[in-house]
Amino acid sequence: MKAQFWGVRGYVPTPGAAFLRYGGNTCCVSLHGAGGELVVLDSGTGFCELGATLMAGDFRDGRGELTMLITHTYWDHFLGLPFPGIVHVPGNHLRIYGPDSARGSLEMIYDNMLAPVYSPVFGLAHIAATHSFHPVPTEPFQVGQLTVRGMPLSRRAHSPIWAYRVEEAGRALVYITDARYTDDAIWREAVRFARDAEVLIHSAPYLRGEAVRDDGHSRVEDAIELALEAKVRRLYLYHHAPTRTDDDLDALVARCRGELAAGGQRLDLDAAREGEAVKV
Amino acid sequence: MFARIWGTRGSYPVARADVLRYGGNTTCVEVRAENRCIILDAGTGMRMLGEALMREPGAPRQLDLLITHTHWDHIIGFPFFAPIYAAGWRLNIYGLSRTQASLRATIASALGDPLFPVGLEDLRAEVHVHEIHVGSAFELGPVRVRTAQANHPYRALAYRLESDAETLVFVPDTGPFHTLLFGDERIEWTGAPGAGNGAETRALAEMRARVIELAQGADWLLYDAQFTDEEYARFPHWGHGTASQAREIAEAAGARELLLFHHDPRRSDAELDAIVAAQRAAARPGLAVSAAAEGRLLSKGGPQ
Numbered sequence: 001m002k003a004q005f006w007g008v009r010g011y012v013p014t015p016g017a018a019f020l021r022y023g024g025n026t027c028c029v030s031l032h033g034a035g036g037e038l039v040v041l042d043s044g045t046g047f048c049e050l051g052a053t054l055m056a057g058d059f060r061d062g063r064g065e066l067t068m069l070i071t072h073t074y075w076d077h078f079l080g081l082p083f084p085g086i087v088h089v090p091g092n093h094l095r096i097y098g099p100d101s102a103r104g105s106l107e108m109i110y111d112n113m114l115a116p117v118y119s120p121v122f123g124l125a126h127i128a129a130t131h132s133f134h135p136v137p138t139e140p141f142q143v144g145q146l147t148v149r150g151m152p153l154s155r156r157a158h159s160p161i162w163a164y165r166v167e168e169a170g171r172a173l174v175y176i177t178d179a180r181y182t183d184d185a186i187w188r189e190a191v192r193f194a195r196d197a198e199v200l201i202h203s204a205p206y207l208r209g210e211a212v213r214d215d216g217h218s219r220v221e222d223a224i225e226l227a228l229e230a231k232v233r234r235l236y237l238y239h240h241a242p243t244r245t246d247d248d249l250d251a252l253v254a255r256c257r258g259e260l261a262a263g264g265q266r267l268d269l270d271a272a273r274e275g276e277a278v279k280v
Numbered sequence: 281m282f283a284r285i286w287g288t289r290g291s292y293p294v295a296r297a298d299v300l301r302y303g304g305n306t307t308c309v310e311v312r313a314e315n316r317c318i319i320l321d322a323g324t325g326m327r328m329l330g331e332a333l334m335r336e337p338g339a340p341r342q343l344d345l346l347i348t349h350t351h352w353d354h355i356i357g358f359p360f361f362a363p364i365y366a367a368g369w370r371l372n373i374y375g376l377s378r379t380q381a382s383l384r385a386t387i388a389s390a391l392g393d394p395l396f397p398v399g400l401e402d403l404r405a406e407v408h409v410h411e412i413h414v415g416s417a418f419e420l421g422p423v424r425v426r427t428a429q430a431n432h433p434y435r436a437l438a439y440r441l442e443s444d445a446e447t448l449v450f451v452p453d454t455g456p457f458h459t460l461l462f463g464d465e466r467i468e469w470t471g472a473p474g475a476g477n478g479a480e481t482r483a484l485a486e487m488r489a490r491v492i493e494l495a496q497g498a499d500w501l502l503y504d505a506q507f508t509d510e511e512y513a514r515f516p517h518w519g520h521g522t523a524s525q526a527r528e529i530a531e532a533a534g535a536r537e538l539l540l541f542h543h544d545p546r547r548s549d550a551e552l553d554a555i556v557a558a559q560r561a562a563a564r565p566g567l568a569v570s571a572a573a574e575g576r577l578l579s580k581g582g583p584q
Contacts, residue, residue, distance in 0.1 A: 012324060012360050013293040015304025015574075024295025024304070045292055048545065073394045075356060083292050083545070088516070101394035109394055116434040117350050117378070117386050120518040158393035213365065216397060242327070242360070274295075 001168040001280040002032045007046020008272040010205050010239035011076050018245040023274020026076035037144035038066040041175045043081040051084020062091025067143045070098030071177050072161040073109050092129035097136050102157035107133040136162050151193045153179050173280045177203040177239050179218045194230035198280050203239035234268040281313040281443035282579035287325020288572040290506050290542035298548035303574025306353040307452050313443050316421035319345045320450045326357030334362045344420050347375035349436035350386050359398040369405035377411035384409040428494040430454035432519040440494045449498040452542045455519045457488035495533035500578050505540035523555050537568040
């Protein structure tokens with residue numbers, strides 16, 4: 001399985017020279033299985049860049065298929081979905097898994113996002129590619145040879161958040177974003193969910209000491225502690241704050257690696273970088 | 281009056297290396313006159329404007345936001361605009377009145393769960409929402425504001441901002457005046473422009489005339505030029521225009537400078553350079569042509 005980052009930024013895209021190395025697009029990661037499976041984690045603006053590259057193959061000819069795993073429907077994870085040309089080619093098929101909200105099903109949320117007042121598309125009915133929407137199954141399910149598990153991270157009725165674990169031949173990638181470990185139970189569940197993963201991608205926009213107006217995200221230290229406790233091999237800090245320049249992220253990585261080394265920990269840590277491909 | 285461009289991109293923000301000069305943020309323009317700060321659209325460029333205002337000693341604490349329409353690329357900067365979370369700021373939001381939903385409800389549903397975690401009631405700034413109409417005219421301090429209708433799906437406004445010495449006209453989203461796009465029903469893209477019945481033809485001619493009138497003698501005309509002529513013939517245009525159509529409007533209005541605006545997200549700086557060169561070569565004498573670039577100051581050289 002090959003993972004590739006298409007958008008690593010949280011909250012809002014950050015165009016500009018200071019953000020080019022790590023990238024300014026919002027959340028999106030692709031997973032390519034050995035059997036040709038294509039799974040996409042979240043559809044922030046990174047999905048627009050992924051979509052542009054996919055326009056060269058089957059998706060250009062209306063024979064493309066992908067499975068999308070949506071963690072939640074906030075803009076930085078979902079708003080890129082209607083833009084790439086591939087969703088406007090008849091014949092392409094997007095199988096979209098994600099949480100329903102008390103305000104409506106995932107399909108209704110998307111249809112509302114495309115309502116005339118917000119989008120010239122005028123509603124989901126006018127998107128040419130076939131979209132099927134599915135609540136995340138509580139049991140593991142297959143996408144070709146890939147096994148996918150979902151875990152509810154937050155059950156807030158209006159905006160639930162899920163995490164995903166994708167395995168191929170016993171090697172797992174775990175994707176956790178916008179987590180907030182408010183109690184021991186959710187922490188223990190997350191540790192179990194991430195157990196022995198080759199790769200953990202975890203939102204980590206801020207450090208504990210930083211004074212920011214954000215109570216929706218766990219901190220960098222939480223991501224590291226989770227990775228250590230779950231015995232993850234490699235951790236990617238993800239969902240970078242829009243204020244973090246490339247130099248800031250270099251410094252953050254150096255600091256985290258320094259602390260891990262000083263503590264005698266063997267965790268491989270990096271900051272997710274747009275365009276980087278990772279063999280899982 | 282002077283202006284600064286904070287976002288030029290259409291559809292969605294882009295963060296690539298090949299868009300650094302013209303910029304990747306979506307539409308936002310700041311206009312200053314005396315102690316007024318008027319903001320045109322709330323695309324992602326608004327975030328940088330907010331940071332600049334928070335840093336500026338003595339920045340105006342009363343802001344006016346004029347929204348052309350509420351498509352995503354024109355509103356997604358709003359929750360990242362720092363002054364709305366600070367006490368002591370007052371923001372008046374102006375936008376098109378619709379029968380289907382209030383402007384306040386439209387903004388609130390975009391910002392709230394399950395799409396985003398911001399409630400208008402959580403903001404610390406004082407926020408007032410004002411619904412206006414096609415043809416509305418009002419004054420914001422020394423700036424006279426007028427609106428006209430652009431040819432964009434589900435209707436959008438175009439704005440003229442005029443002080444005693446300068447005029448800026450903002451038409452970020454409009455298709456050409458070939459096919460009506462402003463209805464409540466979606467109009468299918470037919471592959472080639474063509475007017476429908478006589479009433480539609482007259483309505484289009486009227487809309488075009490009003491836009492030209494709005495842009496009359498503008499010092500700066502910021503105008504939708506998302507597509508090339510060749511792309512326009514091949515793809516659904518979603519209610520956007522081309523650089524040559526923008527130039528024709530600028531020429532008809534006698535504008536001083538045309539700034540091509542609402543750049544396609546896939547368009548590189550080098551491609552925009554070529555588009556500008558072609559339009560400059562075609563432009564009538566006296567019309568300057570450029571592509572709107574993030575960070576550019578529009579000023580006739582007065583005190584700032």
